[in-house]
Amino acid sequence: MVNHAAMLKTSIGIHGFQGVWSVVIIGVVGTGMAQSGAASSSAKFMFTMCWLNIPTLIYLTMSPRFARTKNLAHPYWLLGMNTLYSIFWFAAFVALSAYTNKGISTGLDKEKDAKLKAEGGCAVFEAGTGENEKACQMYKSGVGLAVFMWFLWLATNGIAGYAAWYYKQNTISPFDDLSTPSHEIQETTKDAFSSNDEYAPINRPGTGHEEYDEDDIESHRGHGRSGSVISSTYNSSAYSHEPAHPGRPLSWAAEREPYAGIGGHAPIAPAHSDITMPEAPDDYSYRGARR
Numbered sequence: 001m002v003n004h005a006a007m008l009k010t011s012i013g014i015h016g017f018q019g020v021w022s023v024v025i026i027g028v029v030g031t032g033m034a035q036s037g038a039a040s041s042s043a044k045f046m047f048t049m050c051w052l053n054i055p056t057l058i059y060l061t062m063s064p065r066f067a068r069t070k071n072l073a074h075p076y077w078l079l080g081m082n083t084l085y086s087i088f089w090f091a092a093f094v095a096l097s098a099y100t101n102k103g104i105s106t107g108l109d110k111e112k113d114a115k116l117k118a119e120g121g122c123a124v125f126e127a128g129t130g131e132n133e134k135a136c137q138m139y140k141s142g143v144g145l146a147v148f149m150w151f152l153w154l155a156t157n158g159i160a161g162y163a164a165w166y167y168k169q170n171t172i173s174p175f176d177d178l179s180t181p182s183h184e185i186q187e188t189t190k191d192a193f194s195s196n197d198e199y200a201p202i203n204r205p206g207t208g209h210e211e212y213d214e215d216d217i218e219s220h221r222g223h224g225r226s227g228s229v230i231s232s233t234y235n236s237s238a239y240s241h242e243p244a245h246p247g248r249p250l251s252w253a254a255e256r257e258p259y260a261g262i263g264g265h266a267p268i269a270p271a272h273s274d275i276t277m278p279e280a281p282d283d284y285s286y287r288g289a290r291r
Contacts (some may be wrong), residue, residue, distance in 0.1 A: 002162075004174040008064060011159045015061045018152050022053040025145045029096075032138030037131035042095035043139060046146060049092050056081060060156070064175045073175070075160070075167040082157040089153055093146035100139045104127035 029047050033039035060081060063073035107124030111117045116124055121138035129136075166174040 002174070007159055007162070008175045012061050012065070012157055014055045014152055014156050018053060018149065018156075019057045021145065022050040023154070025142060025149065026050045028138055028145060029142040032131075032135040032142065035132050035138075037126070037135065039131070039135075040096075040099050040129065042092075042099040043142070046092040046096050046142060049088055052088075053085070060259040064173075070173075070176065073173070075173050078159070079160040079164040082153060082160040086150065086153040086157050089146060089150040093143050093150060096139055096146065097143045099129075100125070100143065101134060103131070103136065155227055156237075184286060194291035202225065 006083075015273050026047065029043055033043050033047065059072070059079065063069040064078075067280070103125050104121060105128070107126065107127075108117060108120060111124040111127040122133045122140070125136035163174050166172075208290030
């Protein structure tokens with residue numbers, strides 16, 4: 001069972017680290033570009049990618065977290081952004097690496113200083129590109145940092161790919177479906193509507209279909225709606241040993257004490273013969289009627 005909440009936190013954590021890593025790459029590549037000589041287009045591309053990372057990472061980390069912005073965090077859009085930046089960062093470190101290696105190989109052919117030529121590497125980089133040795137060293141470091149950044153994008157791209165697949169299967173983002181029932185709950189409720197379930201009311205002790213004596217049933221029926229208010233009242237505690245069940249007649253008035261009321265005086269319903277209707281007055285003038 002995949003923990004979607006942990007997956008969301010992992011994705012947000014990786015994106016947060018990418019933001020910090022982008023600042024590091026900006027410093028390294030920017031230092032190389034600030035050296036003598038014209039900066040290469042590949043170095044400018046990687047530098048630009050670092051700045052483009054910041055708004056993209058804000059979108060990827062903030063949109064799935066809040067209810068008002070979850071509509072913007074569609075799984076397909078998240079997958080598209082992660083895939084796009086994975087491709088861009090792959091192109092960025094490949095381009096800068098190719099530029100650095102080409103500058104070194106060209107410098108070996110153009111370098112006239114035998115000492116520098118024997119040293120090789122970044123020592124001849126200036127002869128091949130016009131940029132000094134320190135720029136070459138910064139670019140090499142930038143390539144290594146960019147490779148790590150690419151691996152981070154691959155990791156978040158994998159999480160986004162799973163989210164898109166989950167959305168296609170369930171029509172809901174896994175980052176919204178965080179209440180997956182546990183295995184124990186599923187095992188307990190899988191037969192909720194089956195008579196084989198031990199939790200079914202029909203299988204509980206004392207709730208079976210016991211046989212009743214016909215005389216007892218008739219005696220229960222005799223306590224229906226007839227009788228005074230006192231005889232129809234009951235003590236609810238008498239039901240504690242008789243769980244309700246369809247088909248089980250209840251003893252409405254057996255073994256129950258009459259209601260004593262407050263202070264021991266129970267209310268008695270008046271007899272029907274004592275009830276009289278008030279006579280209507282002959283004079284309605286007090287109500288404003290006309291004669």
